[in-house]
Amino acid sequence: MYKEVCEIINKTIKNNERTIVFTKNDQISNNLAEKIGYEADVFSINNPDAYHHFAENKCKVLVASEGLGVGINFQNVNNIVHFGLPVSKSEYVQQIGRAGRANEAVTSYIIYLNISDKNIDPVLLKRVGEIDNISSILDELNNDYSQTYRKLNNNIDSKEDLYKSLIANYESLRDGGRLIYAYQIDFIETTRRYLYMLYVIGYINDWYSYSMDEKKKTIDILVNIINNANKINDNMLRIIKQKTNDYFDFMGNNRESISKVSKANNIEEIIKIYVNWYHAKFLYHHKEQFLDLLSFIEMHKESGNQVIMSRLKEYFSLPFIEVKNDELHFSKLSIKEISENIIGGLDKSIAVNIERINSNQYSYKLDYLLFILHLKFDGKFDKGRIERILTYTSNTEFTDILNTVIRVYKNCDNRNRFDLLKNFELYAQRYNINGIELFKRVFESNEKDAIYYGVLARFANIKFRGSYGK
Known part of the structure; x- marks a missing residue:
């Protein structure tokens, strides 16, 4: 990706335009800046002066990791380049918002690896x-x-690793009160992450950076902890439980975790409950948001600016009450009723609401609604989504899904039609529907197309090969 990004940057430099490049980490930022040359500077913890260099127009390109990019705020920035994929629509919009602060025209580039088995499992x-x-x-x-x-995953490999790390941080802070702790600069992002986790469960009241020792390469952080003794009493435990449950309630329908916290006997149990929730719900939420973004980018690679901006605006301008109303309405419908709603003329705009709801709290029915909406309006067959849906569906529900898929089959291009038929042939076998029967049902309701004649040719070749040899 370095070559593609450098080509873009060289053009923007020749056009006398200012550009911000977002990367995943400082190592990539430094490598990229070195390839670009003297017009690029890297904004990092070790090089905060780059911010002022760019502000004073001493360089035309500012390269920053995604974490530090949040605080960047300049006028007359013409281009945003993403070295790799953002992790969500929210992050993407936040980053492109670093440009155009004076209403100047802005171009956004996302340079990412092709989706192939070589690049991603x-x-x-x-x-x-x-x-x-x-x-x-x-x-x-x-x-x-x-x-x-x-x-x-916040650079954490497993639940066990996260639990051990949080317990270690909890124990290191257990003396309590309002104290200053020295943390290594190289691990400061990980440290802040653990402090935040202990904050959301109520053990830490607040914290902020106090000073930096460049020789020791440490940052002093002032941490204010709930207790002023090395033992948590019943009242402190009650406060921690309340704060943890308030957080779970804020993050969505987490009644099971709330119930477990209420019954916990100590803070170690609460940390364990949080870790289990984090992996089951929070990581699901982030992965779902990333896959939604990836699908959005793939779907709109050839779309015009107005279409892309309109879709993004829809996603971020929904009133909370409208989202909740849709959640209550559609979560009560059966698969068949959802199908009837879609065929009956349900508007595509509803997909924005459902996507946000489903990324917070999974429902296979809402997942199905998204699958069919994208199939009907975008002609996009989402294999990952339908495979997840089918792990929850009954025989009757699969029949309803299949009937609806057949009705919107015509909305797909040949590539997506082929993928749909190929995969549904496998799915149908689980429900005792063979490939020939599926084929007949699809083309009884749709015009014969290239896929139809391709399948006929396949069977003809098999038949004649058996009769006349190769």
């Missing part, structure tokens, strides 16, 4: 729960996709 694209061997998969890839998933 197919299991990472499946909309499933935890991936048992994700650490070894990411180590083997070692590219932007692996960096993206490490960011989604």
Whole structure:
């Protein structure tokens, strides 16, 4: 990706335009800046002066990791370049918002690796729960996709690792009160992450950076902890339980976790409950948002600016009450009723609401609604989504799904029609529907197309090969 990004940057420099490049980490930022040359500077913890260099127009390109990019705020920035994929629509919009502050025209580039087995293990694209061997998969890839998933997982390989790390941080802070702790600069992002986790469960009241020792390469952080003794009494435990449950309630329907916290006997149990929730719900939320973004980018690679901006605006301008109303309405419908709603003329705009709802709290019915909406309006067959849906559906529900898929088959191009038929032939076998029967049902309701004649040719070749030899 370095070559593609450098080509873009060289053009913007020749046009006397200012550009911000977002990367996944400082190492990539430094490598890229070195390839670009003297017009690029890297904004990092070790080089905060780059911010002022860019502000004073001493360089035309500012390269920054995604974490530091949040605080960048300049006028007369013409281009935003993403070295690799953002992890969500929210992050993408936040980053492109660093440009155009004076209403100047802005161009956004996302440079990312093609979706292929070479670049990303197919299991990472499946909309499933935890991936048992994700650490070894990411180590083997070692590219932007692996960096993206490490960011989604907060660079934590397993629940056990996270639990041990949080307990270690909890125990190191257990003396309590308002104290200053020195943390290594190289691990400061990980440290802040753990402090935040202990904050959301109510053990830490607040914290902020106090000072930096450049010789020791440490940052002093002032941490204010709930207790002023090394033992948590019943009242403190009650406060921690309340704060943890308030957080779970804010993050969505987490009644099971709230119930477990209420019954916990100590803070170690609460940390364990949080870790289990984090992996089951929070990581699901982030992975779902990333896959939704990836699908959005793939779907709109050829779309015009107005279409893309309109879709993004829809996603971020929905009133909360409208989202909740849709959640209550559609979660009560059966698969058949959802199908009837879609065929009856349900508007595509509803997909924006459902996507946001489903990324927070999974429902296979809402997942199906998204699948059919994208199939009907975009002609997009989402294999990962339908495979997840079918792990929950009954025979009757599969029949309803199949009937609806057949009705919107005509909306797909040949590539998506082929993928749809190929995969549904496998799915149908689980429900005792053979390939020939599926084929007949599809083309009884649709015009014969290239896929139809291709399948006929396939069977003709098989028949004649058997009769006359090769």
